[in-house]
Amino acid sequence: MKKFQIDLIEWYIQNHRPLEFRLKKDPYEIWISEIMAQQTRIEAMLPYFKRWIQQLPDIESVAKCDDEKLNKLWQGLGYYSRCKNIKKCAIECVEKYEGKLPCTKEELLKLPGIGPYTAGAIASIAYGQRVSAIDGNVIRVFSRLYNICEDVTKTNVKKKIEKLVDESLPSKEEISYYNQALMELGALICIPKSPRCDHCPIQKYCSALDPASLPYKPKKKVRKIEYKHVYIWMYQNKVHVVKRADTGLLAGLYGFDEVKPEHIIESIELEPYIHIFSHVEWHMDATLCIVDREDSNYKTVEEIEERVALPSAFMPFMNQVKEYLWKK
Incomplete structure (x- = not known):
């Protein structure tokens, strides 16, 4: 294992937020939490997550739930298409996987509403699969770590970062900690506008000349x-x-x-x-x-x-x- 991986995992073990859905490593709870956390801060989505799990404790209960109740549970999170895809995915899991989420990233990617990041998070955290889980936090960390100044919205640059992440993956025994550590580092330390470099456990490995300017993205179109x-x-x-x-x-x-x-x-x-x-x-x-x-x-x-x-x-x-x- 590379030295920066060791330092990062040690930091994570001592400093991570006690997020129940990750500590339990329940595939269903990881799935719901990650879908809810899209476009929403984890701290803001936690009350919604807890309410959802109390009323819909497993995949079968989601598959059987009527749309009105699902939408009501989702109210306040926005992007309601995510909620629709959760139900579609739950029904498919009941029909094809006996009410469980499949364990490989490849199989998870075939399900409605599950993209590469969510598939990687479930496969690595819940099932210990040696695969990446690359979200905005991870892209930011690696663009700074390797001083990538190109436009990260471009496909070739994304693939470059994905390759670097995949090459950095540790063994199956450490993969759950490692992927969560990257997510946590991006959420707590390697933050967008004012990175807390003096608190970063892997700062000595970082090549960024101007961390706050990375990752580079073109200006958004006017709404x-x-x-x-x-x-x-x-x-x-x-x-x-x-x-x-x-x-x-x-x-x-x-x-x-x-x-x-x-x-x-x-x-x-x-x-x-x-x-x-x-x-x-x-x-x-x-x-x-x-x-x-x-x-x-x-x-x-x-x-x-x-x-x-x-x-x-x-x-x-x-x-x-x-x-x-x-x-x-």
Whole structure:
């Protein structure tokens, strides 16, 4: 084993965060946690993870769970396509692998929603397979370690880093610690803007001349702006929610109407809100419309909070509605 591997693993053993899903090495829990941690800090996703595991303790329970409950458990994490793929993957595991996740990276990659990083994390941490698990943290660590100043979004540069990571892998006995140590180093020490080089256990092996400038990525394209006006229909303290189309942003989830209701008794303009997705911004205005009749899509606030997966794009308006009701 290389000296920097030894130093890194020793640092990890003494300094890692006590993340239960990694300590237990349960494939199912590692899978769910890693999918949840995409686009979300681990500390922020932990409450969601604990709630999910309490209600859905294994793959079979996910496969049998209805979509409404799954979306409600996922509410607040965003990128709901991840949740849909979890269910697809669970069903496939029940049908093909007796309700278990397969143990090799190659087999895991064939499942819906599982990419190279997640497959590598499950295979190495849970099953001790000698494979890499390369996420943004690992790319950052290795781009600095080898002073790679090329654009890491380019395929040839990614492959260069993957080769370096693969060449650095220790034995099967150490692989779980090593991959977790790389993840942890990137999360705690080799952080994006202000790396804590004076605390880094492998600083003496690092070739970076300007660590904070790496990894190099081109500037992101300016996000498209879309203007939206939603109408929140209310009848006798009940709120009208509608299921969105099966395609497009927030597909299949619930939201508020984008058409003005008839029979309005009173209209109240709410505070506007800007919601930012990865590639688009919704600049949103909203009107609370008090109406004099209802249909089956009206629900109490309690019913919405308990059973309806309302995306975060609509939550600021929902909070204003709750404040209005509280003041009544």
